[in-house]
Amino acid sequence: MAESSFATRNLQPTTRNSESWRSFRIATWLGWQIESNWADPFLFAVYSIIKPLSGAAILVVMYGIIAQGNFSNPLFPYIYLGNAFYIYAGAMMTGVSWAVIDDREHYKTLKYMYIAPIRIPVYLLGRGVARFITGSFSVIITVLAGVLFLHLPLDVMTANWPLFFLALFIGVVMLAMMGLLIGSISLLLVHHVGFLGDAVASALYIFSGAIFPLDVLPAWLRPIGFIMPITYWLELVRRSLIGNVAQAFPTLAGFSNMELLGILLGLSLLFGVISILTFRFCDRRAREKGLIDRTTNY
Amino acid sequence: MASLAIETENLGRIYKIRGNKKEKQIRKELVALQEVNLQIEQGELFGLLGPNGAGKTTLIKILVTLLAPTTGQARVAGFDVVDQPQLVRPRINMVSGGESSGYGLLTVRENLWMFAQFYGLSSKEANRRIEELLTMVGIADRMHTKSSDLSTGLRQKMNIVRGFLTDPEVLFLDEPTLGLDVGASRDVRRFILEWLDVPPLPGREGREPALSGAKGEGRRTLLLTTHYMVEADELCDRVAIINEGRVLACDTPSALKQRLQRDALFEIETSPLNGLSAEALVSLPEVRKATLSERDGGATLNLVLVEEAALAGVINVLSQKNVRILKLSKREPTLEDVFVDLVGRSMEEMEKVGASEQ
Amino acid sequence: MLTWLGAAWKRWKRWVQVSSDQLSVIGDRSAVSTHPQKVTGWRLFLKTVFARAYPRVIGQQREKSWMFFDIILPLGGVIAYVLVYKAIGAPAEYVGFVVMGGAMTAFWMNVLWSMSSQLYWEKEQGNLALYIMSPNSMMAVLLGMALGGMLATLLRAVAIVLLGSLMFQVQYAVTSFFQLLAVFVLAMAALYGMGMMTASLFLLLGREAWHLSNLAQEPIYLATGFYFPIKSLPFWVALGASIIPLTLGMDAMRQLVFPSGAKIGFLSVGVEIGVLMALCVVFLVGAKLLLAHMEKLAIREGRLTEARR
Numbered sequence: 003m004a005e006s007s008f009a010t011r012n013l014q015p016t017t018r019n020s021e022s023w024r025s026f027r028i029a030t031w032l033g034w035q036i037e038s039n040w041a042d043p044f045l046f047a048v049y050s051i052i053k054p055l056s057g058a059a060i061l062v063v064m065y066g067i068i069a070q071g072n073f074s075n076p077l078f079p080y081i082y083l084g085n086a087f088y089i090y091a092g093a094m095m096t097g098v099s100w101a102v103i104d105d106r107e108h109y110k111t112l113k114y115m116y117i118a119p120i121r122i123p124v125y126l127l128g129r130g131v132a133r134f135i136t137g138s139f140s141v142i143i144t145v146l147a148g149v150l151f152l153h154l155p156l157d158v159m160t161a162n163w164p165l166f167f168l169a170l171f172i173g174v175v176m177l178a179m180m181g182l183l184i185g186s187i188s189l190l191l192v193h194h195v196g197f198l199g200d201a202v203a204s205a206l207y208i209f210s211g212a213i214f215p216l217d218v219l220p221a222w223l224r225p226i227g228f229i230m231p232i233t234y235w236l237e238l239v240r241r242s243l244i245g246n247v248a249q250a251f252p253t254l255a256g257f258s259n260m261e262l263l264g265i266l267l268g269l270s271l272l273f274g275v276i277s278i279l280t281f282r283f284c285d286r287r288a289r290e291k292g293l294i295d296r297t298t299n300y
Numbered sequence: 301m302a303s304l305a306i307e308t309e310n311l312g313r314i315y316k317i318r319g320n321k322k323e324k325q326i327r328k329e330l331v332a333l334q335e336v337n338l339q340i341e342q343g344e345l346f347g348l349l350g351p352n353g354a355g356k357t358t359l360i361k362i363l364v365t366l367l368a369p370t371t372g373q374a375r376v377a378g379f380d381v382v383d384q385p386q387l388v389r390p391r392i393n394m395v396s397g398g399e400s401s402g403y404g405l406l407t408v409r410e411n412l413w414m415f416a417q418f419y420g421l422s423s424k425e426a427n428r429r430i431e432e433l434l435t436m437v438g439i440a441d442r443m444h445t446k447s448s449d450l451s452t453g454l455r456q457k458m459n460i461v462r463g464f465l466t467d468p469e470v471l472f473l474d475e476p477t478l479g480l481d482v483g484a485s486r487d488v489r490r491f492i493l494e495w496l497d498v499p500p501l502p503g504r505e506g507r508e509p510a511l512s513g514a515k516g517e518g519r520r521t522l523l524l525t526t527h528y529m530v531e532a533d534e535l536c537d538r539v540a541i542i543n544e545g546r547v548l549a550c551d552t553p554s555a556l557k558q559r560l561q562r563d564a565l566f567e568i569e570t571s572p573l574n575g576l577s578a579e580a581l582v583s584l585p586e587v588r589k590a591t592l593s594e595r596d597g598g599a600t601l602n603l604v605l606v607e608e609a610a611l612a613g614v615i616n617v618l619s620q621k622n623v624r625i626l627k628l629s630k631r632e633p634t635l636e637d638v639f640v641d642l643v644g645r646s647m648e649e650m651e652k653v654g655a656s657e658q
Numbered sequence: 659m660l661t662w663l664g665a666a667w668k669r670w671k672r673w674v675q676v677s678s679d680q681l682s683v684i685g686d687r688s689a690v691s692t693h694p695q696k697v698t699g700w701r702l703f704l705k706t707v708f709a710r711a712y713p714r715v716i717g718q719q720r721e722k723s724w725m726f727f728d729i730i731l732p733l734g735g736v737i738a739y740v741l742v743y744k745a746i747g748a749p750a751e752y753v754g755f756v757v758m759g760g761a762m763t764a765f766w767m768n769v770l771w772s773m774s775s776q777l778y779w780e781k782e783q784g785n786l787a788l789y790i791m792s793p794n795s796m797m798a799v800l801l802g803m804a805l806g807g808m809l810a811t812l813l814r815a816v817a818i819v820l821l822g823s824l825m826f827q828v829q830y831a832v833t834s835f836f837q838l839l840a841v842f843v844l845a846m847a848a849l850y851g852m853g854m855m856t857a858s859l860f861l862l863l864g865r866e867a868w869h870l871s872n873l874a875q876e877p878i879y880l881a882t883g884f885y886f887p888i889k890s891l892p893f894w895v896a897l898g899a900s901i902i903p904l905t906l907g908m909d910a911m912r913q914l915v916f917p918s919g920a921k922i923g924f925l926s927v928g929v930e931i932g933v934l935m936a937l938c939v940v941f942l943v944g945a946k947l948l949l950a951h952m953e954k955l956a957i958r959e960g961r962l963t964e965a966r967r
Contacts, residue, residue, distance in 0.1 A: 048873045056876035060885055061742065067890045068748040077746060197727045204734040213738060214745035315960060361960070364791050368958045390696070390793035401784040403713050405720050410712070417709030418792040418799075420696035429694060446720075462788075467693050 025120035029128025033101070037132040046139075054089055054140040055147060061085055061213060062152065076250040079154055080240065084212040086144040087239050090137050091177055091206065091232055096199030097133030098181025101126050102188045106296070113295040123281050126185050130178045156243055165259060166242035169266065173235035176270035180232075183277035186284040189293065206232055215251045231269035234262050305470050305521035306340040306363060310372035312545075313358050332358040333545045336372070340538075342469075343519030345496055347536035349526060349635060351647040355545040356525040357396075360472050363523070364394045377469050390419070392470045395463035397456065397478030404448030408434070408458050411447050412465055419466040426465070433461040436491055453480050460488060464495055470521045477531060489535055496520055527647060529635045541639055543650065548642045553635060560633035560641060563588060564608045568601040568618075569627040576621050584617065586610035591646045598626065604641060698793070706798035707805060714772075714806025718813070728764060728814045729821075736760030736822050739885045751916050752886070754829070757822035758915070759884035761815040762908055765849060766878060768811040770871045773853030776803055777861045777952075790957075796949050800857060804850035831917040837927060838914045844934040845907025851941030852903060858948035862955065878902060887912065887922035896924055903937050906930040 061081055069075060106112040115125060148154035184199050191198065207213070209223070210232040216224050227233050237254045241262075254262065288294055313333040333355045340346045348356045361367035363376050365385040374381045377391040402411040409430055416426035434440040437457045447455060456479060463471055473492070477485040496519075526532050532539050533553045540550040549556060573594060581590035581603070589604040605611060608630075618625060640646050645653075697705065718725065739756045780786040789799050822828065832838060860870055881899040882888070888896045888909050899905045910930040913919040925933075 045869060048869055052873060053876045056880045060739075060876070060880045063880070063890060064739065064742060064748075064886050065746055067886055068743065068746045068752070081742065081745075197731065201727060201731060201734075204731060204738070208734060208738050208741065214741045218741050218745045313960075358960075366787050366791060366957060367960045386793070389791060390698070392791070394788075394791060396784070401788055403717075403785075405717050406713050410716070414709045414712060415788065415792070417705045418789070418794045420698055420702040420705060420793070421694050422697075425694045466696075 021119060022121050022124045025122075025124040026128040028120070029101075029125040030131040033097075033129040033132035034135075036104075037136055050136060050139040051143055054086075054144050058082065058085055058144050058147070073153055078152075079148075079156075079244050080215070080251065081213045082148050082152070082154055083145070083240050083243060084236050086141055086148070087236055088207060088210075088212040088232075089140045089144065090134070090174060091180075091210075091212075092200075092203045093133040093137030093140075094130050094174060094177035095181045095184055095203050097137075098126050098130040098178055099184035099188050099199040101129035102185045106294070110295075116294055122285070123182055123278065126182055127178050130181055134174055134178075154244075160245065162242040162245070162259075165263075166239065169235060169238035169242060169263065172263075172266055172270055173232075173239070176231050176235065176266070176273060179270070179274040179277045183273070183280050186277065186281040189284045189288040190291075206230060209233075210236060211253065212236055216253045217251075229269070231266055231273060234266040234269065238262050238266060303342050304339055304375070304378075305342045305344065306338060306346070306374070306376050306523060308336050308338045308359075308363075308372065308374045311336040311338075311359070311362065311369050311374055312371035313355075313362060313367065314370045331545055333362075333369075334371075336542075336545075336547050338540060338547065338550065340521060340523065342521050343496070344537045345492070345522045345524065345535055347524050347526060347532040347539040348542055349529070349532045349539050349639070350542035351527060351650040353651065354542045356542060357474055358545075359542075360394065360474050360523070360525060364392055364472055365389060391468060392472065393419075393463045393466050393468040394472040394474065395460050395476055397473075397475035397480075401459065402447050402455070402462075405446060407444045408439070408447055408450070409443045411458065412462055415462050416465050421466065429465055430461070433464055434458075436494075437461060438487060453484055456480055457484065457488070460491075464491075468520075470523065473522065473524045475525055475527070477526070477528065485531075489531065492522065492524075492535060496522060533635050539635065541635075541642055543639075543643050549638070556635060556638045557633040560604065560637055563633070564605045564611075565631050565633055565637060566601075566603045566605065566611060567627075567629050567631055568603065568614075568625055570599050570601060570618065571624040571626065572597065573599045573623055574621050576617070576623060580617065581614060584610065584613045587614065589640050589644065591640055591649065593646070593648060602637070602640070602646070604637065702794055703798045706794040707802040710799050710802025711806030711809070712802075714803065714810050718810040725814065728767070728811075729817050732760045732763045732767070732814075732818055733821060735763065736818065737825070740822075740826055749918075750829070751918050753826045754823075754916050755887065755912060756885050757819060757826065757828050758908065758912060760822060761818040762904055763879065763884055764811050764815045764818060765808075765846070766882075766884075766904060767875075768807050769849055769853035770874055772807050773800075773803060773850065774856040774860050774874075775868070775871050777857045781861065790953060796953065797854075797946055800854040800945065800949070804854055807853075808846055808850055829917065830915050832915050833919075834914060837931070838911060840931060841907055841910040841914065841927070841934065844931060844938060845903050845911075848903035848934050848937040848941055849907070851938055851945060854945035855941050855948055858945070858952040862948070862952050881905070883908060887924070889922055889924045900924075900933060901937075903934060903941075906933055910934075 065073075065078055065081060069078070102112065105115060116122065145154070145156070149156050180202075181199070184202055188198055209216075209219070209226045210230045211227055212232075216227045216233065219227065234254070238259065241259060257265070311333060312331075312335060315330040315332055317328040317330055336355075336359060338346075348359065350356055358367065362369050362374055363381060365376075365381050365388050368382055376388045379387040379391075381388055403414075406414070409427070412430045412434075413423065413426050416430070417423070421429070431440065431443065434443055437460060439454055439457050442450065442454060447458060450458065456476075460473075460476055463473065476492075477488055480488065524532075524535065536553060538550065538552050539556060541548045541556070573592065576592075578590045578592050581587055581601070586606040587603060587610055588606055589602075591602045593600050601614075603611075603614060605614075615625065636646065643650065696702075736756055736759075739760075740753050743752045743756065777786060780789065789796060823830075863870065879885070881891070881895065882902050882905040883891065883896075883899070884904075888899065888905055891899070896905070906925070907930075909924045910927045913923040913927050916922075924930075
């Protein structure tokens with residue numbers, strides 16, 4: 003008897019847990035295949051070096067003109083680090099939400115993902131992992147350029163690394179959940195949804211104190227920044243890397259590191275719950291309206 | 301010679317296939333077309349018949365000035381496709397089956413209008429023709445639908461209208477009924493015949509006044525590629541059978557079938573073949589050709605026999621192999637049989653070979 | 659009056675003739691059975707330009723969401739950079755520089771994503787083969803795309819300027835309307851000429867147009883001074899960036915509309931107008947040459963009609 007004739011062999015029943023793990027693993031692998039820039043020097047240079055460095059350079063030149071080359075003002079590292087780490091926000095939010103569009107419109111595989119025994123939200127989050135890794139290259143290269151050429155006061159010996167990695171971890175998960183939120187809404191939008199991730203990312207760039215302290219915003223707009231977990235996350239990242247320089251700004255100076263961490267965690271949980279609920283709602287509506295296998299066709 | 305609509309002389313095309321990154325050094329050459337010599341008269345409906353990958357589309361691309369031949373020459377509407385594309389282009393148009401050209405956010409009418417403009421039609425004239433042509437293919441009610449909202453079949457009909465809209469002297473239809481359902485395919489075929497059956501262009505008549513339906517100078521010409529036998533048989537004045545880049549035969553469908561007139565053609569449906577091969581059958585006396593196609597729980601044999609009497613030998617072999625005969629019928633030759641006769645294999649088998657080689 | 663009557667009569671006569679011709683030939687199957695009049699030469703050229711511009715303009719009408727994103731995204735950039743300037747205490751006119759830069763990014767995005775990469779998309783969709791096969795000139799097709807895109811984008815740019823100026827109370831002091839108009843028109847002609855040229859180039863390079871467009875986004879924002887006066891960059895960098903028509907176009911426009919403009923100018927407005935004129939010629943001639951080269955190469959290598967997945 004041929005033992006493993008696949009028609010006769012029983013497949014292992016899967017538990018819900020292993021279903022999630024499988025979804026995540028496969029999505030990560032797939033995202034990796036799609037995003038694999040580093041294999042191609044041209045693409046790696048474009049996305050991980052040239053684009054982020056040019057973006058940072060615009061701010062550097064703007065600052066340089068006005069401050070007449072004085073880079074020792076604490077505002078400079080504030081802007082530079084905020085901009086560098088915001089790369090994660092763009093990468094994660096668009097990465098996760100783009101998976102919906104890419105699978106539905108380009109590869110036309112979303113419908114098959116849907117009918118496969120995987121968990122779609124977990125699958126979408128998994129697609130963000132590759133973006134996290136490629137984003138990390140950009141962040142590291144940008145920060146490194148700042149330290150080497152612009153006297154960014156980052157001292158490897160004095161930085162608070164445990165706080166940094168803890169904040170980074172919470173922040174990345176939080177950003178992925180925000181991506182899921184956008185991805186869920188993308189399920190319902192059919193026209194030109196590709197920009198939704200970008201639109202949200204660029205809006206939050208303004209409201210999360212990434213490149214200027216929230217006090218610069220008109221008073222009535224500041225609350226938006228205060229309810230965004232990204233604001234606290236960026237502040238924690240700055241504080242952990244360059245300590246008191248970041249505290250030179252009044253906006254969040256009243257909070258201790260632990261308080262900030264607590265707020266970040268709380269808001270992240272809140273947004274996590276909101277995105278899961280949103281996914282459930284949008285998922286049901288999308289199936290009701292038959293949008294899962296819809297292509298926009300342009 | 302000026303009356304020829306299409307003329308090719310030793311036409312050949314070799315594709316250089318670039319290897320992917322890992323095998324950059326490996327450069328393969330693919331002979332898509334070789335020594336094609338065709339003379340197509342004005343007013344002819346000419347068919348190119350062959351399996352997928354036979355070189356039909358390559359030939360059309362060369363004739364519509366999109367691809368340069370590697371060897372030989374081609375003239376369309378009297379002009380060289382390589383040296384005088386600007387004179388060929390106003391006189392031709394092309395429709396390829398199964399493609400989704402056009403802009404999704406424009407309506408059907410707008411898409412067609414835009415292409416008509418590229419050929420210099422006035423907007424008024426273009427709109428009038430669009431309306432009539434859409435009516436003829438039965439999608440006038442979709443005139444103001446965005447083309448992104450059309451089904452594949454309807455978009456293909458729009459595409460076909462685009463080809464006819466500009467009133468070309470020579471029209472190339474590359475698998476025009478690909479992906480269409482039976483009814484729509486029939487509509488398209490009827491439409492094609494109607495279009496051809498029209499008097500010559502003003503000022504381009506022959507010496508004698510053209511009779512309705514007669515062929516001659518200035519008349520519209522249509523080159524059609526297909527791998528549906530019935531389509532070629534039903535529509536075409538002449539058919540060229542093409543395989544692996546070569547034209548194997550070129551004649552009227554009836555003349556082509558004439559070659560098999562003295563043979564006896566049988567189709568046998570059987571139980572599974574139990575390892576019986578076509579070669580075993582061909583080795584029998586007076587069996588000229590044999591093709592097998594297996595399907596679930598059975599098979600179909602197509603036999604070309606020199607004499608009817610040879611059938612006895614075949615039946616003998618079948619019973620030796622324990623193959624039961626479910627149905628046996630004698631039939632008239634089709635173009636498919638002509639293909640088998642020329643190539644030794646059916647088009648279906650050729651396509652399988654082609655697919656496994658790629 | 660008489661000549662008008664004469665012309666009208668001729669037109670009437672021709673119409674009668676044409677329609678009676680049709681009637682005598684065909685009965686009710688007129689469209690397939692008649693041979694339509696076709697124009698050639700410059701009339702065909704103009705028809706093609708107009709026809710290809712049409713989807714661009716109508717697309718704007720039909721896809722309101724494009725408008726939304728094309729205004730909101732650049733406006734977001736404007737707001738962010740204005741606030742950065744405010745945070746670092748920049749003089750008031752820098753706000754105006756950013757607003758103008760934001761409006762001009764709309765044109766750059768349009769040239770990049772809807773001109774340079776357009777032939778590539780047309781190829782993927784199967785339209786490029788139809789364009790080349792038709793009797794019109796490809797220059798006319800590209801010109802149509804450019805004009806349509808420019809018109810559609812002009813609306814967005816105006817919206818960005820208006821919204822940005824209102825939001826941040828930008829002060830303008832235009833010194834010469836005539837020069838301003840000349841600079842804008844020249845900058846647009848050169849910019850879209852460049853788009854027409856790069857359209858063939860992108861197709862020839864064979865790289866996915868998507869990546870090339872992406873490559874040319876942030877670095878160009880930086881080098882052409884969308885958000886700061888180009889004079890702040892090292893001289894040779896600014897000069898190199900001047901190959902992109904927006905660089906000198908924006909520099910000249912800033913000199914012409916802002917009170918402190920003259921101080922921040924890279925070159926004098928007159929010189930900049932001269933260079934822009936030269937760029938117009940170079941890019942349009944370049945577009946024509948590259949287009950011919952692309953077509954020849956594509957026909958020889960058979961790369962015109964295959965689509966990659």
